[in-house]
Amino acid sequence: NAGVTQTPKFQVLKTGQSMTLQCAQDMNHEYMSWYRQDPGMGLRLIHYSVGAGITDQGEVPNGYNVSRSTTEDFPLRLLSAAPSQTSVYFCASGGLAITATQYFGPGTRLLVL
């Protein structure tokens, strides 16, 4: 049971490049989400999904796309990277309940030059 996995661990991009951050979970969780973590800003929700085929925007969705074709995978796409997207990105998954614990991945450090 690997839990929540993220790839890559670290990535450097040039402004304007696109890339996909991968997230997978093997706990059969319906709820998955993406956060970015910035100093002084805490964790901010980018996008989330309540099941395969269902996604919605969080607090800071601009510049990011997501899709959820399977229960296990929830990739985050940066369409045209900008320096403001330099951050640490965390994927999380959990059950569909108010009492559900969220399980986090190890994070992806992204540097946009």
Added chain:
Amino acid sequence: AQRVTQPEKLLSVFKGAPVELKCNYSYSGSPELFWYVQYSRQRLQLLLRHISRESIKGFTADLNKGETSFHLKKPFAQEEDSAMYYCAPSTLFWGGSEKLVFGKGTKLTVNP
């Protein structure tokens, strides 16, 4: 609007001293309350949640519905408690809410 406030960005105490990390929330209804912790270069993980009424690593958290607070406390801090702590009120799937929003976090440093 839903809001969670952790008033201290940084908190520094000496080993053996009591520590309290504050969390105030403004939510409609009755959210479930969580504290998550992130140790250096590790992933975030659940520390404790109100519904379990448990003490984890010596930490407890008291829910005060009147003050809408869920402060995290430990009577004697240890150096290994140094970490980033996040408060997270959850109304997931209650009243139609599907967003889980975290506080901005408090960085706790326990000095020897």
